[in-house]
Amino acid sequence: MYRFAQDLQEGIILRRRNRFVMDVLLDDTVVACHCPVTGRIGDLVFDGVPCLVSTNNPRRNTAFTVEAISIDADRQWIGIHQGRANDFVAYCLDTDALPVFPSSKHVEREQVVASSRLDFKVDGVYMEVKAPLTELFVTPLPRFERRAVTRPIETERLIRHLETLIATLPETKRAVLLYVFLYDAPVFTGNPNRKQDARIRQLIRDAIADGLEIWQLNCRFTVEGIVPLNCFETTLHFK
Template structure:
């Protein structure tokens, strides 16, 4: 389903910089106008297999001047720094929920969920907190970044990382989504990309992936739906590119 409606507009436009290196899970060193700043990296895990040297990025600036890191890295690009029309990959998984909330409230995801004005954040279900309750539909948002579904250009340095192992929270959440159907009519796992990704059906590699896939299949058989949404991030706004259901594709993969 294609759409091009109301954008999520940033109060202050994002600032372009160049990532010099990722010092640790939480800090990226970014050059802006000849000055290098320690910037907050909003995802602590691996971002594809990218080695962050000379990688373009977009930064948001905090209003809290006493914060240790004044800037947050919101997006990266695999285009050359000299490219004037870069494509951006959003990496702020917390911000993804703000974008999803905006487009649900504005009715732009109405084929997936209706009654967007009735949205509530972080609702407790069992032993978990799920991201949204919209009417009687629970929604959990996941933003995969360990594998980027984009062509990585030759100038980007890559290094094979370790296998993804922090899956327990995901398994718990999708289980709670399934349990919510004992009292509710609908439950959705929403896979969110802040770039235009191809259809995502998960990975078949890795020693834990069969266990994860079996858990997803079990929840789907109990009635959980799986949807995908792709956003486009620019220095000024986030737009909805498309969204679609992938439940059957995952079962048949």
């Protein structure tokens, strides 16, 4: 298990004030918490959603960060801290818990390639980590309000990172796009509603022939930490 520095606290989100701040009821006190996701989190209206929060540096404007939410009948925690996903992947690499790299020897993070930055370089192979949150693959309880979404999901950053990752293939002959879900999600095959979806799928299909692999990592999120559930290759689903 990837353990947090201290156990998380459970609270209730009262509202998402803006892109960066959520008001959360902790015990009997309303506190402003950092929201680690600047974009959409599913199509949820954050009113009465259970959450887990971590404690930040008290000198920050927001003393807490919302780490996870729960919206389904199974009360599964869904991790929403995308930066936490990279730390968790680093832990999995260090403990040989990722079959995509079963016995990694040399791991480097935040590698600058061209004008972009890729998340990992593992034994000479580049890996980009994505933690999709614009769509949540659980069935929310009826009491959680959902907002009608008409605008497409923005994907410019994904395309830039994907093109950079693919550009490493002539030299390395292998590259990995790892989708991380900080909960137990079904097999992810992309999102047809996203902007430029056809272009993204074509980029991936062309690159698979040159050595691009697509993998998925599912987890269980708890107040103590994150447990890897399964990691499996999904390349065939993108061909």
